[in-house]
Amino acid sequence: MEHNVLIAFLITGIAGLTTLVGTVLLFFTKKTNTKFLSASLGFSAGAMIFISFVDIMPKAQEQLLTTYSEKTALLYTVLAFFAGMLILALIDKLIPEAHNPHEMQSTEDIEHVKETPETEPENMSKVEKNKLMKMGFFTALAITIHNFPEGIATFISTVKDPSLGIPIAVAIAIHNIPEGISVAVPVYYGSGSKRKAFLYSFISAIAEPIGGLFAYFIFLNNASDAMIGIVFAAVAGIMTFISLDELLPAAEEYGNHHTTIYGCIAGMAFMALSLILLA
Secondary structure (H helix, E strand, O other): OHHHHHHHHHHHHHHHHOHHHHHHHHHHOOOOOHHHHHHHHHHHHHHHHHHHHHHHHHHHHHHHOOOOOHHHHHHHHHHHHHHHHHHHHHHHHHOOHHHOHHHOOOHHHOOOOOOOHHHOHHHOOHHHHHHHHHHHHHHHHHHHHHHHHHHHHHHHHHHHOHHHHHHHHHHHHHHHHHHHHHHHHHHHHHHOOHHHHHHHHHHHHOHHHHHHHHHHHHHHHHOOHHHHHHHHHHHHHHHHHHHHHHHHHHHHHHOOHHHHHHHHHHHHHHHHHHHHHHO
């Protein structure tokens, strides 16, 4: 268990810090590779959906069977699954759409950010810069709120079963990259500072390892098998909601339908292969 805890902290940290990859990409290019982004988001969605239903849900019910009858264990698994979806739905409801990471934007989509001399950071008006900085702040806040439960999910899954936690972390890491872009673009163009853009993204990124710390100190040592089962089912609900509400719609927007579907199928195949190899 102790060895798994160290692995869980490492994996959760890496998954969260991939948010910074999107920020670094911004510094090297002002044009988003939308076709690659579409395929990547579709891949992540496919991976999350597949592992949620094929691996996480059965493991959740297995944990609950140690305490409850088969029918009751199934009932609690289903209820916890939809509770996980409801948690993110409520978070989305409380966050304004313009600042919601589930309404992600490419570099080109953000207002005022075009590749012309007039809209370089040093040539923008103070009002325009303030508007973009405000957008960057609220986007960073929203992503921080979303990353915290993802950190809890990744950490607990990895502690209980590293072969389960690693694929979850990979899927989360992929979808964190465009979130980093969503934070960095308005902050960079609003402040003209790469350092500030990186700092805002970093604050959003560390929410995931902080979620892992929370799970370790507050939850993990006091949790029964049944509680772990409920958390697993809720994790499956959270990942499914992210896939359906965020990843697939964004993938469709950035690319074409077939690119999204091929990416999604590839993600499912990757997860299936990883489960077979790690079995």
